Amino acid sequence: MQKRSIRRAQINVLLEKLLSLHQVIYAPQKLGNQVDFAPLRDLQDLTLDHIQTVRSAKAALFPPVEELLRYQRAGVETELQDRDLTNLAEQVLFGTRPCDAAAIAPLSAVFTTDDQDAIFARRLERTTVISVSCERSDGDCFCTSVGVGPGDSRGSDLLLTRLQDDEYLAEILTAKGEALLQLAPELFGPEPAESKEAHLAKVQKRFDWEALHDKLAGAFDHPFWLRTALACLGCGACAYVCPVCSCFDIQDEGSQKKGRRLRSWDSCGLALFTLHASGHNPRSIQSQRWRQRMMHKFSYMPDQLQQLGCVGCGRCSRACPADMNLIEQVENFLFA
Amino acid sequence: MEALQKSAREALENHKAKVIIGYSEGSGGRMRPIFVQSPAEAEKLTWNDRCTQNLAVYIAKPEVQKLGKPALVAPLPVLRAVLQLASENQIKEGDLLVLALSDGRVTELSQFSEMEEFVAKTPTHLASKDQEAIERLEKMTPQERWQYWQSELTRCFKCYACRAACPMCYCSRCTVECNQPQWIPVPAHPLGNWEWHLMRAMHLAGRCVSCGACGDACPLDIPIHLLTMKVEADIHREFGSQAGMKVQSEHALSSFKVQDKENFII
Numbered sequence: 001m002q003k004r005s006i007r008r009a010q011i012n013v014l015l016e017k018l019l020s021l022h023q024v025i026y027a028p029q030k031l032g033n034q035v036d037f038a039p040l041r042d043l044q045d046l047t048l049d050h051i052q053t054v055r056s057a058k059a060a061l062f063p064p065v066e067e068l069l070r071y072q073r074a075g076v077e078t079e080l081q082d083r084d085l086t087n088l089a090e091q092v093l094f095g096t097r098p099c100d101a102a103a104i105a106p107l108s109a110v111f112t113t114d115d116q117d118a119i120f121a122r123r124l125e126r127t128t129v130i131s132v133s134c135e136r137s138d139g140d141c142f143c144t145s146v147g148v149g150p151g152d153s154r155g156s157d158l159l160l161t162r163l164q165d166d167e168y169l170a171e172i173l174t175a176k177g178e179a180l181l182q183l184a185p186e187l188f189g190p191e192p193a194e195s196k197e198a199h200l201a202k203v204q205k206r207f208d209w210e211a212l213h214d215k216l217a218g219a220f221d222h223p224f225w226l227r228t229a230l231a232c233l234g235c236g237a238c239a240y241v242c243p244v245c246s247c248f249d250i251q252d253e254g255s256q257k258k259g260r261r262l263r264s265w266d267s268c269g270l271a272l273f274t275l276h277a278s279g280h281n282p283r284s285i286q287s288q289r290w291r292q293r294m295m296h297k298f299s300y301m302p303d304q305l306q307q308l309g310c311v312g313c314g315r316c317s318r319a320c321p322a323d324m325n326l327i328e329q330v331e332n333f334l335f336a
Numbered sequence: 337m338e339a340l341q342k343s344a345r346e347a348l349e350n351h352k353a354k355v356i357i358g359y360s361e362g363s364g365g366r367m368r369p370i371f372v373q374s375p376a377e378a379e380k381l382t383w384n385d386r387c388t389q390n391l392a393v394y395i396a397k398p399e400v401q402k403l404g405k406p407a408l409v410a411p412l413p414v415l416r417a418v419l420q421l422a423s424e425n426q427i428k429e430g431d432l433l434v435l436a437l438s439d440g441r442v443t444e445l446s447q448f449s450e451m452e453e454f455v456a457k458t459p460t461h462l463a464s465k466d467q468e469a470i471e472r473l474e475k476m477t478p479q480e481r482w483q484y485w486q487s488e489l490t491r492c493f494k495c496y497a498c499r500a501a502c503p504m505c506y507c508s509r510c511t512v513e514c515n516q517p518q519w520i521p522v523p524a525h526p527l528g529n530w531e532w533h534l535m536r537a538m539h540l541a542g543r544c545v546s547c548g549a550c551g552d553a554c555p556l557d558i559p560i561h562l563l564t565m566k567v568e569a570d571i572h573r574e575f576g577s578q579a580g581m582k583v584q585s586e587h588a589l590s591s592f593k594v595q596d597k598e599n600f601i602i
Contacts (some may be wrong), residue, residue, distance in 0.1 A: 032557055033557060034556070034557055054556060055493075064493045064494075064523075064524045065523040065524055065525045065528075138364065139363060139364050140364055226399060230394075230397075231368065231370075233497070233501055233553075234500050235499070235500035235501070235553070236494075236497070237553070237555045240493050240555070241555055249522060249523075251523055262525075264494075264522060264523035264524060265524070267495065271513075272513045275513075286397065287399055317363065318555075319497075319555035321389065321500070321501050321552065321555075322369055322389065323367065323368035323369075325362065325363040325364075327363075328363060
């Protein structure tokens with residue numbers, strides 16, 4: 001890892017260079033009253049003074065809808081045509097927060113443990129992550145409670161931290177980060193004298209995730225779930241803004257003769273998610289679905305994939321139409 | 337606020353209701369639904385302009401039903417949703433109590449006829465920002481309107497928060513969940529999104545109580561409530577009926593009259 005410095009204006013020059021190389025840049029932009037990730041077309045649209053985007057950058061690696069294959073009947077046979085992965089664009093995730101970058105590891109664990117998901121793996125290979133550390137946080141942020149931090153470098157290829165008005169520390173963390181430096185070495189200055197710690201948001205640790213993990217192991221039938229999930233409306237807002245949630249549905253579209261197979265986001269919060277063809281639903285009420293969400297993130301994923309399913313970005317709490325605040329839910333559970 | 341808390345406390349103490357479904361202060365300036373089961377908890381109940389969720393949505397939830405007879409803290413849209421649910425045979429007289437809110441006063445209502453009277457006396461106009469937004473859409477050319485909804489609906493990722501927040505979306509199996517045959521494409525691609533939102537707008541035609549809870553619930557700020565509000569306003573103008581005003585109302589899209597205009601049939 002090497003440390004350099006870069007000025008705000010030079011960051012724009014770097015991004016312009018990447019755009020001129022036909023790289024797709026996902027970056028935070030103001031859309032109406034919200035700030036959200038979207039493909040960057042004009043550098044004027046870029047914003048970095050927000051706390052958190054509404055959606056995570058997950059869609060750049062795991063799109064809400066994507067084609068897996070095409071099928072066509074040929075006589076008695078069915079021809080399958082796998083997705084052509086050679087034309088996946090090189091892409092840059094810019095302005096991801098350290099929590100977003102930390103979410104790439106658990107997301108990858110889902111798609112690449114045991115079996116390699118070829119589309120995901122190829123997309124990740126072609127993705128460069130330029131994160132920007134958090135200078136501010138809000139009451140929904142809890143990265144430090146789940147082992148992440150406002151200046152955490154995990155998952156990033158290049159991490160920028162603002163030190164002075166327009167001066168940033170640039171931590172070059174991987175070979176892809178090094179490639180960015182080599183692309184335009186003249187944009188980067190020497191390592192600044194100052195360290196980043198004093199410039200990072202102070203995110204209070206709200207709970208001990210290991211204690212949560214241990215308590216969940218014996219809490220499947222705890223009365224807590226029924227009480228606490230009364231307000232849950234049963235939508236997928238929390239899952240769809242989450243940088244880690246990775247459940248999906250497979251749908252075929254077309255006719256018996258030809259069509260395509262699509263993968264699209266799904267959520268354990270939705271009643272249909274576990275509905276069997278027989279009509280039986282093992283998670284027949286919302287409290288069981290809410291329990292599944294908590295269990296999956298804080299119990300099953302650490303046990304099975306050695307990854308927590310939560311990076312503390314707080315998006316679920318901000319998006320929930322019934323204010324099911326995750327920090328409070330965890331705190332209440334730990335005291336229940 | 338004190339009047340609301342007092343009414344709630346009394347309803348529980350006098351065994352008129354087992355649970356008060358109301359609003360409380362939540363996190364980060366957001367409001368949160370609260371299920372008050374003991375008189376002591378009634379002090380958490382509050383009411384202000386940020387209470388945009390339609391609490392009638394909880395009437396159909398099995399876990400909430402298990403708590404016993406509810407009393408709903410009811411600003412006008414909640415009250416109208418209750419009446420509309422009654423008109424669609426989803427609730428019976430005596431199933432619930434309503435603590436109706438207007439001008440800082442709380443009125444306890446248990447009979448549907450009382451609720452009808454209360455609603456009839458209360459103005460039902462849309463919030464000015466919604467009215468203005470609808471007027472802006474009406475002034476657009478069809479092409480501009482197409483562009484507008486195209487850009488809004490393409491953003492939808494189909495979390496179904498709009499449906500989940502809507503008290504009139506109580507179907508135990510929504511059309512989007514019927515897959516034999518598959519009427520509406522499941523994936524959140526532009527066609528799937530259009531079909532979902534247009535289907536929902538049509539299914540709510542004459543049934544939408546114009547509370548705006550669907551739009552408020554949308555995590556992506558898609559003003560989806562404008563579609564159902566506009567359809568509702570058109571139905572009101574064309575057929576004279578308004579959702580959530582009477583228990584015995586004729587539903588504009590499911591009742592036939594010989595004198596109905598048929599000049600739209602080509």
